[in-house]
Amino acid sequence: MMICFGSLKTEAASVYTVKSGDSLYKIGQTNGVPVHSIQSINQLKSDIIYPGQRLKMPSTISNSDKELLARLVSAEAKGEPYAGKVAVATVVLNRVDSSSFPNSVREVIYQVDQGHYAFTPVQNGAINKPADAASKKAVQEALAFRGQGPGSLYFYNPKTSTSKWILSKQVTVKIGNHVFAK
Known part of the structure; x- marks a missing residue:
């Protein structure tokens, strides 16, 4: 299986729309960003997310x-x-x-x-x-x-x-x- 590095932009935060079956861990791993950073930038108090929810994504390394x-x-x-x-x-x-x-x-x-x-x-x-x-x-x-x-x-x-x-x-x-x- 070929694993490519995502297309997350590093210049500014981007937005990710939650899909059915997503978790903060899966989103973080796919985009190469820490789960706690996703929680922090979105002011999430728990790990609960919903399909269709739009999450700001912190920038990552190039x-x-x-x-x-x-x-x-x-x-x-x-x-x-x-x-x-x-x-x-x-x-x-x-x-x-x-x-x-x-x-x-x-x-x-x-x-x-x-x-x-x-x-x-x-x-x-x-x-x-x-x-x-x-x-x-x-x-x-x-x-x-x-x-x-x-x-x-x-x-x-x-x-x-x-x-x-x-x-x-x-x-x-x-x-x-x-x-x-x-």
Whole structure:
């Protein structure tokens, strides 16, 4: 199944008309926006929505940034469970939202700090390979739940990591071969 990134405009909020069978989760995942943002912008007090209801949709990251993030997820989480792919995408989004990191997906992914790349696929060129469908879907899910979860800012494979610094970070979750931390 081919998963394409939606046509949500990033310049301004758009409007979505609720269809039968929709839920805030489904709308958020399809459009790559956090559920709590949909609730907030529409002043919804619950998860109840109705067919025909018009919801303002918050802006999201650009399609090119979604594609870049999906390529990173594909390269970083190859062979990992789907939840690990979502968690890798979430780390990047958490960094964008953190004052300790750059303010855009592209800047976070391509960040070089003291001569070290933040992500190995940037250094070895794997970032330039096409993303698989599961990685694209994982990015959409990470966007839908942006701002929720344990707040992971880092991940590593304990079998291959040589950094003592990363081991000092608080572990938030372990998924597959990756340890996530903040």
